Amino acid sequence: MAFVHPARVQFFEVDLQGVVFNMWYLAWFDNAMTAFLADLGFPYDAMKDLGWDVQLVHTEVDWRGGATFGDELGVEVSTDRIGTTSFTLAFRVLRGGDVLVEAKTVYVVVGFDGSGKRPVPDDLRKALTASG
Amino acid sequence: MAFVHPARVQFFEVDLQGVVFNMWYLAWFDNAMTAFLADLGFPYDAMKDLGWDVQLVHTEVDWRGGATFGDELGVEVSTDRIGTTSFTLAFRVLRGGDVLVEAKTVYVVVGFDGSGKRPVPDDLRKALTASG
Amino acid sequence: MAFVHPARVQFFEVDLQGVVFNMWYLAWFDNAMTAFLADLGFPYDAMKDLGWDVQLVHTEVDWRGGATFGDELGVEVSTDRIGTTSFTLAFRVLRGGDVLVEAKTVYVVVGFDGSGKRPVPDDLRKALTASG
Amino acid sequence: MAFVHPARVQFFEVDLQGVVFNMWYLAWFDNAMTAFLADLGFPYDAMKDLGWDVQLVHTEVDWRGGATFGDELGVEVSTDRIGTTSFTLAFRVLRGGDVLVEAKTVYVVVGFDGSGKRPVPDDLRKALTASG
Numbered sequence: 001m002a003f004v005h006p007a008r009v010q011f012f013e014v015d016l017q018g019v020v021f022n023m024w025y026l027a028w029f030d031n032a033m034t035a036f037l038a039d040l041g042f043p044y045d046a047m048k049d050l051g052w053d054v055q056l057v058h059t060e061v062d063w064r065g066g067a068t069f070g071d072e073l074g075v076e077v078s079t080d081r082i083g084t085t086s087f088t089l090a091f092r093v094l095r096g097g098d099v100l101v102e103a104k105t106v107y108v109v110v111g112f113d114g115s116g117k118r119p120v121p122d123d124l125r126k127a128l129t130a131s132g
Numbered sequence: 133m134a135f136v137h138p139a140r141v142q143f144f145e146v147d148l149q150g151v152v153f154n155m156w157y158l159a160w161f162d163n164a165m166t167a168f169l170a171d172l173g174f175p176y177d178a179m180k181d182l183g184w185d186v187q188l189v190h191t192e193v194d195w196r197g198g199a200t201f202g203d204e205l206g207v208e209v210s211t212d213r214i215g216t217t218s219f220t221l222a223f224r225v226l227r228g229g230d231v232l233v234e235a236k237t238v239y240v241v242v243g244f245d246g247s248g249k250r251p252v253p254d255d256l257r258k259a260l261t262a263s264g
Numbered sequence: 265m266a267f268v269h270p271a272r273v274q275f276f277e278v279d280l281q282g283v284v285f286n287m288w289y290l291a292w293f294d295n296a297m298t299a300f301l302a303d304l305g306f307p308y309d310a311m312k313d314l315g316w317d318v319q320l321v322h323t324e325v326d327w328r329g330g331a332t333f334g335d336e337l338g339v340e341v342s343t344d345r346i347g348t349t350s351f352t353l354a355f356r357v358l359r360g361g362d363v364l365v366e367a368k369t370v371y372v373v374v375g376f377d378g379s380g381k382r383p384v385p386d387d388l389r390k391a392l393t394a395s396g
Numbered sequence: 397m398a399f400v401h402p403a404r405v406q407f408f409e410v411d412l413q414g415v416v417f418n419m420w421y422l423a424w425f426d427n428a429m430t431a432f433l434a435d436l437g438f439p440y441d442a443m444k445d446l447g448w449d450v451q452l453v454h455t456e457v458d459w460r461g462g463a464t465f466g467d468e469l470g471v472e473v474s475t476d477r478i479g480t481t482s483f484t485l486a487f488r489v490l491r492g493g494d495v496l497v498e499a500k501t502v503y504v505v506v507g508f509d510g511s512g513k514r515p516v517p518d519d520l521r522k523a524l525t526a527s528g
Contacts, residue, residue: 006146010294010295011292011294011295011298011411011412011417012306012417013293014410014411014412015407015410015411016410016414017185017187018412021162021408022158022162022188022191022409023155023156023159023162023408024155026154027155027274027276028157030153030154030274030276031274031275034275043334044333044334045334053149055149055195056154056195057195058192058193058194058195059154059192059193060190060191060192061190061191061192062189062190062191063188069308069412070307070308070309072264100505101247110158124236132193140425141428143279143280143285143425143427143430143440144279144285144287144423144467146279147275147278147279148278148282150280153275153276155276159406159408162406162407162408163407165404175467176407176466177466183375201280201440202439202440202441258356258435281449285426286422286426286452286455287419287420287422287423290422291419294417294418294419298430312483313443317413319413319459320418320459321422321458321459322455322456322457322458322459323418323456323457324454324455324456325454325455325456325464326453327451327452327453327454377423383444
């Protein structure tokens with residue numbers, strides 16, 4: 001079953017065109033990614049101890065509709081692909097039964113100590129695979 | 133010659149990883165797009181009179197490096213493609229001679245009155261073509 | 265009993281000093297104000313019909329501590345003062361039993377149609393008084 | 397002569413009421429403060445070496461008018477008061493000859509190493525006094 005993280009549109013996120021300004025979707029994806037990883041057993045607090053973190057290297061977003069003030073949305077997250085040192089998450093922003101926005105975001109796994117790229121850890125790989 | 137719009141990294145744009153949080157690049161692209169269209173003869177103030185506006189429907193971004201506090205950046209804008217009702221701009225975020233980020237963003241032309249999609253106006257098409 | 269609206273610190277809200285950048289508290293106060301007015305019977309959706317809206321004219325904020333990533337906060341809202349055309353809300357940002365931030369914010373009531381200041385409507389005055 | 401830092405209103409800063417959402421003024425004050433301190437000889441890059449940084453502990457803001465998209469503003473900064481471990485800056489947001497917003501912001505000086513409050517360094521005190 002898909003993981004869904006809630007998002008409620010805030011007043012200041014809506015621009016002069018009456019819809020949520022595009023950049024705020026990236027904030028929601030980040031929130032949803034953090035919640036998704038925590039749900040898989042990797043809360044942000046644990047990452048220092050685990051020794052790794054993730055960095056965004058690519059995102060692509062398609063807007064089919066615009067959310068507006070007061071909308072109660074769901075941000076669905078699923079694993080799209082797992083590579084050697086990176087993984088891709090797929091997002092869908094849902095308002096009721098409508099898909100407003102679809103996105104894919106690629107993260108590389110990096111050492112928490114700034115040591116750069118490293119292979120996707122086995123336990124993360126297993127958890128992402130099981131969630132896919 | 134390429135159009136370049138300046139961006140100076142602000143303190144609050146830098147996150148716990150020490151680099152600019154991803155969403156702020158979309159703010160810079162929007163600023164650069166607005167300046168680019170104004171430079172082509174279509175300032176935002178004129179759009180109400182012209183009867184059209186643009187809406188973002190797709191963006192894709194590749195990060196090669198991260199900007200940090202105090203960086204003086206240039207956001208280069210060029211026309212990538214012109215379709216029937218949409219056009220694509222290409223962006224490069226430059227720090228000195230380095231390309232930190234590359235992006236493409238698709239805009240549809242819409243009526244300013246909310247009447248929906250419309251063909252790319254001839255004068256905009258000519259200006260975009262000349263700038264490409 | 266005090267009205268408390270939840271706020272969860274987002275990754276991008278935390279700055280290079282490791283705490284939430286000051287401006288985001290104003291976003292939280294706005295969210296909490298909206299929820300507070302909705303709770304009193306004045307949801308934002310209704311304001312167009314009611315014919316009035318509120319505009320921020322003054323804010324003052326005291327920080328005693330800083331929130332950081334992942335903190336689950338409560339933003340407490342109460343009525344501080346009701347004037348002729350304005351009212352003041354008091355906010356406290358709570359983390360567990362600690363008060364991190366205190367603030368007061370003054371709103372004037374304005375016509376939804378841009379007609380400017382107007383007296384605080386009777387039903388709003390009653391609701392604010394009862395909540396004080 | 398007063399120090400003035402430019403601010404250009406960005407599209408996404410304007411909310412459904414057609415004016416800049418309140419929190420963005422705090423972003424501008426932060427930018428203006430950073431530029432003001434740099435102008436006095438204390439650029440952010442130097443602070444690690446100097447051993448101190450500043451933390452916001454209080455702000456108060458009065459809005460007389462609202463800025464909107466495309467406005468070219470000036471944020472005037474001056475020293476209002478210098479205490480033992482803190483100093484107060486006064487800000488005025490100017491549009492042409494109009495004062496849109498006035499604010500005061502109190503900063504405490506803290507050790508860059510997280511060692512907490514410390515007296516305002518002599519060279520900073522002199523520079524702030526001379527600028528007052």
